[in-house]
Amino acid sequence: MKIKLDKLYEKILLEKLSESDNSSFSVIFRAYYSDLVQFAGTFIQDLDTCEEIVQDTFVYFWESRLSLNIHTSLKSYLLKMVQNRCIDWLRHLKIRDQYNAYADLHMCLIENDAENYILCSELEADLEKALCQLPPEISLAFRLNRYEGLTYHEIADQQNVSVRTIEVRISRALNMLREYLKDYLITILFFLIYYLFLE
Template structure:
């Protein structure tokens, strides 16, 4: 069953008052939504409060919700709107007027970019978890820790060529894993340009 079908079933169960569906939804998306809210509010406590409020409102209005996109997109849009309301209410909007209130098309792009980036990061992490540590480690040290090939070779006590080959293998695996997202990326890019 694909993610979209699973989400539709989850939404239908939620509409029917299924508490386990709500719990699954909360568990699956809470952390990502808090992280997303924090990009607007720059405050973890307020972000958590907003996400909890959105989930509470979702439960209260469960019978009338209509999800026309992916569930994650729907939730991110709810969080975005609630964050903007919070910013307006807190009078922070005066200092962020041009960058937040007047840039709603930009915010929509940011939401789409966040979703895409989040999905790609999950795919990369899942792919790296499948690769043996001795192959994946040079890639992680290079990309995440910023080490140069020579430094990685010294740290792992292997040759520079071994580091190059291992990073090349990881990059090929990641290209294969991400090839389906090329179409999504191009569609997003064309949407931004039109």
């Protein structure tokens, strides 16, 4: 049965939680878990993923219990955390799809002839050179997100900065890389068109 918490009870629970009281955490979990899963479902149409996101949110909530600084209701705070993680998940999904499209193109070029394989190798080498020219904090954020699959929140926690800072850094990285690699992007577009018509 779901528990309903009033503001005073929430305050008491948070005070106990800051003392690492397990029972307080259990009460909060049982009170809000189902609502948070339902809320996550407004972003992501997969129940297992929604439950995983909410569970991860509660894990982070517990791990941050000693430094919590909540200025809204506890439920609003948890809803915001879930919302941010859902947005991160959707961004990561988009990035993964973009990477898969790149990988498919990479294999297409390799399978067709050696000249195209050289093109891919040169592109990867130039991408690495371009990354080395970026400011270190921007290059690192890009690598952690694109190569290691970390979410914006995970990178922000790791680097002790805001999520917005990571968003700005990755956006700047993409803009700079587009400029560095504009000649190759035109070539890739040509090959995409070529193979679409070829098949």
